[in-house]
Amino acid sequence: MTRALIVHRAGPATSVQDLGRPGLIAFGLSRGGAADQLAIIEGATLLGQAETVAAIEMVGMGGVFEATEDIRIALTGAPMRAWIDGAPLAWSASHRLRAGQRLEIGPAVAGVYGYLHVGGGIALAKVLGARGAHIAAGIDSLLKSGTRVPVGPDAPGGEAGFSLATEDRFSGGPLRVMAGPQTAMFPAEQIARFGAAEFTRDPRGNRMGVRLRHDGGAFQTQGGLSILSEVVVPGDIQITGDGTPVVLLGECQTTGGYPRIGTILPQDLPRAAQAPPGAVLTFRFVERSKAIEMARAADKLRRALSGTMTRLVRDPRDMRDLLAYQLISGVTAGDPEE
Amino acid sequence: MSWLGLDGLLVSFTDRLNEPANRAALALRDAIERESWPGVEETAASLVSTYLRFDAAAMDGDALRARLAALVDSRDWTRADLPGGRRRWTVPAVFGTELAPQLQEAAALAGVTPEKAIAQIAATPLRVQTIGFAPGQPYLGELADHWSIPRQTQLTPRVPVGALCAAIRQMTLFSVTTPTGWRHVAQTALRLFRPDGETPFLMRPGDEVRFLPIDRGAYERLSNEGPDGGAVAEPIR
Numbered sequence: 001m002t003r004a005l006i007v008h009r010a011g012p013a014t015s016v017q018d019l020g021r022p023g024l025i026a027f028g029l030s031r032g033g034a035a036d037q038l039a040i041i042e043g044a045t046l047l048g049q050a051e052t053v054a055a056i057e058m059v060g061m062g063g064v065f066e067a068t069e070d071i072r073i074a075l076t077g078a079p080m081r082a083w084i085d086g087a088p089l090a091w092s093a094s095h096r097l098r099a100g101q102r103l104e105i106g107p108a109v110a111g112v113y114g115y116l117h118v119g120g121g122i123a124l125a126k127v128l129g130a131r132g133a134h135i136a137a138g139i140d141s142l143l144k145s146g147t148r149v150p151v152g153p154d155a156p157g158g159e160a161g162f163s164l165a166t167e168d169r170f171s172g173g174p175l176r177v178m179a180g181p182q183t184a185m186f187p188a189e190q191i192a193r194f195g196a197a198e199f200t201r202d203p204r205g206n207r208m209g210v211r212l213r214h215d216g217g218a219f220q221t222q223g224g225l226s227i228l229s230e231v232v233v234p235g236d237i238q239i240t241g242d243g244t245p246v247v248l249l250g251e252c253q254t255t256g257g258y259p260r261i262g263t264i265l266p267q268d269l270p271r272a273a274q275a276p277p278g279a280v281l282t283f284r285f286v287e288r289s290k291a292i293e294m295a296r297a298a299d300k301l302r303r304a305l306s307g308t309m310t311r312l313v314r315d316p317r318d319m320r321d322l323l324a325y326q327l328i329s330g331v332t333a334g335d336p337e338e
Numbered sequence: 339m340s341w342l343g344l345d346g347l348l349v350s351f352t353d354r355l356n357e358p359a360n361r362a363a364l365a366l367r368d369a370i371e372r373e374s375w376p377g378v379e380e381t382a383a384s385l386v387s388t389y390l391r392f393d394a395a396a397m398d399g400d401a402l403r404a405r406l407a408a409l410v411d412s413r414d415w416t417r418a419d420l421p422g423g424r425r426r427w428t429v430p431a432v433f434g435t436e437l438a439p440q441l442q443e444a445a446a447l448a449g450v451t452p453e454k455a456i457a458q459i460a461a462t463p464l465r466v467q468t469i470g471f472a473p474g475q476p477y478l479g480e481l482a483d484h485w486s487i488p489r490q491t492q493l494t495p496r497v498p499v500g501a502l503c504a505a506i507r508q509m510t511l512f513s514v515t516t517p518t519g520w521r522h523v524a525q526t527a528l529r530l531f532r533p534d535g536e537t538p539f540l541m542r543p544g545d546e547v548r549f550l551p552i553d554r555g556a557y558e559r560l561s562n563e564g565p566d567g568g569a570v571a572e573p574i575r
Contacts, residue, residue: 025389026367026382027539028513028531029473127533137473138514139533181340181348228355229470229477231382231389233343255384255470263343288341292398295344299395 003151005056005118006066007143008102013059013206014143015133016122017115018052024128025231025254032134032251035113035207035273038302039077042164043117045305046074046094049155053121054131056143058114062105063145065097065116071151072119072160073097078111078170078274093163093312111170111274119160120152136208136251162309169271172201172279176286176294177237177262181230185221186239186261194219194261195285199245203277207251210272211244212281218243221259232256235264235272237283247272265291267298339407345379345394347403349410350387355479355508358416359386360467364543365418366410375405383543384468385477421544423573426463429511429526430568431502431549432557433459437525440494444504444521447487455523456551458482464509466545474531474539475513478547483507489519500526500567502549511547524549527560527567535565546574 007014019040020033034040034057044051062080074094075082082089082105089095097103108114124131124140133140143149183191199212219239232238236248238258247264248256249272262285264272275281286294342348349366351359367383370390380391392402433456434441445455464478471477481504489505494517497503501512503520510520513530526549530540541547552560552568560568 022391023380024473025380025391026469026543027473028469028471028475029539128538136514137531137533178341178344180342181350228353228385228387229468230350230384230387231342231346231348231470233346233391235343253471254382255468266344288344291344292394295394 002068003071003120003153004068004148005071005122005151006068007145007147007149008064008066009145010063010143011059011061012142014063015057015135016054016124016140016143016149017057017132018054018130020132020250021128021130021134028254029128029134029137030250030252030254031234032137032207033130033132034115035249036077036115036169036270037250038169038270039113039115041302042076042092042166042305043074043115046076046162046164046309047072047117047119048158048306049119049121053117053152054124055115055117055122056149058105058116060112061107062114062116065103065105066101067097067099067103067118067151069151070096070098072154072158073103074117075105075114076117076164077113077115078108080108080114081106090163090312092166094160096160108276110168110276112276113274118151119154119158123150123152134251136253161312163312164305164309170274170276172275172281173271174282174284175268175272176265176291177283178265178288178291179285180236180260180263182221182227182259183262185259186219187222190219191261191285193217195283197282199281199283201275201277201279201281205277207249209246209248209252210275211246213244219245219261227257227259229255229257232260233263235266235269236260237262237264249273265294267295339403339410341399342389345391345399347390347392347399347406348387349406351415352386355385357480360465360479361418361420362386362415363388363468364421366415368421369409370406373409375402377402384470421542423542424544424546425542425571426574427541427545427547427569427571429528429547429549430552430556430560431524431526432554433524433551435554437554437557438501438522440521441523444487444523448485450484458485459504459509459523460549460551464547466541466543466547467508468543469539469541471510472512472514472516472531473533474541476511476530476541476545476547478509478511480507481509487521490521491519493517493519494522497522498525500528502526525557526569527557528569529565529567532565545571
């Protein structure tokens with residue numbers, strides 16, 4: 001029997017994802033890949049494998065999975081309740097899943113995008129250099145209930161039972177922004193208002209971008225200039241026709257004609273993508289030199305990630321703490337029957 | 339020239355679409371590719387601007403920006419030649435019918451009869467100004483002045499792959515099924531994006547495209563013959 005993961009049940013937007021396909025903007029294909037790329041790196045770290053390995057992205061809700069052979073798994077991104085044969089699992093951690101066991105992953109308790117990684121990775125054939133579905137471009141289909149996805153060979157002696165402490169990026173919060181090609185077209189008063197306003201993540205959002213709402217007036221460029229379509233990148237904040245901002249994510253179009261008030265720093269993009277509907281987001285402009293310093297610091301932390309792993313404690317008396325850890329950001333921990 | 343995000347630079351030649359500015363954007367992109375500067379990870383040209391992405395983890399970009407500025411100033415890019423290796427495409431298309439329901443509306447906005455609209459579009463050699471928005475999707479230009487018709491304020495919820503749509507003196511040939519504000523004037527059986535194919539992206543910036551009006555029967559036949567939909571390309575010398 002081939003080594004595979006059986007998807008017994010999956011949410012409607014479940015897909016295979018990796019770090020996407022950078023380098024194809026000239027051909028009209030945006031990078032795509034996991035909405036929360038840090039979660040891909042965390043999963044690779046937990047399983048001690050390459051960052052290019054593909055995982056399963058679950059949007060808002062998990063699913064029911066079974067492996068045809070003993071495999072290692074890791075769970076990262078938006079925390080979701082998870083069980084193997086009814087026994088609760090810590091999130092942001094690696095575990096063993098024996099052949100035939102039932103892995104059940106519930107709805108997200110914070111954030112939007114959760115990830116299920118497997119030792120050896122999801123071994124779909126690469127299309128244009130990567131395995132991730134690019135839904136807007138029609139590359140690969142979504143993972144439907146009842147499908148079976150091939151799992152690659154795992155490194156011999158691979159360990160499981162590790163946990164990774166992560167900062168809460170699943171409940172909105174501050175996003176740092178750099179000025180871009182059209183920032184200066186917005187009057188200073190609007191830039192100031194944009195930096196001071198509290199935005200709410202609108203329910204309308206997907207892997208291409210998320211719309212934001214706010215109570216103040218609309219934002220607009222001086223004289224309502226129309227911009228000729230030019231290259232847009234993930235993190236760009238477009239001000240659409242009705243004056244509301246849309247944050248572009250990895251699967252955005254490659255060109256756009258709406259004025260952009262700025263671009264979110266790459267390390268804050270996971271926070272933007274993971275903000276669930278209703279979460280409050282704010283923006284703060286930073287100078288380019290500061291932005292570079294911040295990016296370097298974030299890179300350093302990412303490279304040091306594996307050093308921060310801790311061994312999961314198996315004593316059931318400690319499980320309560322692990323569960324409390326997984327239910328972060330104001331969601332009440334405890335009773336699994338709530 | 340402006341930064342675009344932490345790892346990008348954008349050079350814009352104008353804020354109004356015109357042929358020399360498009361040529362400049364394409365030529366500058368070509369020149370950057372030929373320079374092979376270390377740290378440059380990707381380049382792209384859109385209608386009148388050129389984009390460059392670099393490895394921001396390895397470099398802060400200031401030196402690269404200075405290099406790019408020097409290259410931009412080194413010549414008049416609006417007088418540059420078009421990229422090499424261009425091709426002339428002939429693409430069969432059914433104008434109007436229920437396959438492309440907005441021909442009448444678009445023709446009326448342009449102030450011509452549907453028959454005249456078809457003749458004008460078919461007679462105009464269009465250039466691929468850029469590939470963008472969706473994979474392999476060309477922006478084609480330019481039609482004559484009276485085709486300066488606005489986009490619709492209400493989006494068409496869905497046009498199919500192969501739809502030929504018009505707005506603001508431009509045409510686009512859709513590579514994916516998508517909502518659009520452009521008016522759907524003709525339908526082709528050409529698939530421009532083939533993720534599993536040997537040539538995933540068919541057209542290139544600088545290519546020339548002509549549309550050949552065909553009837554519904556011919557379209558049905560071509561649709562069944564494969565992803566080319568009867569389109570042919572020949573090199574431009």
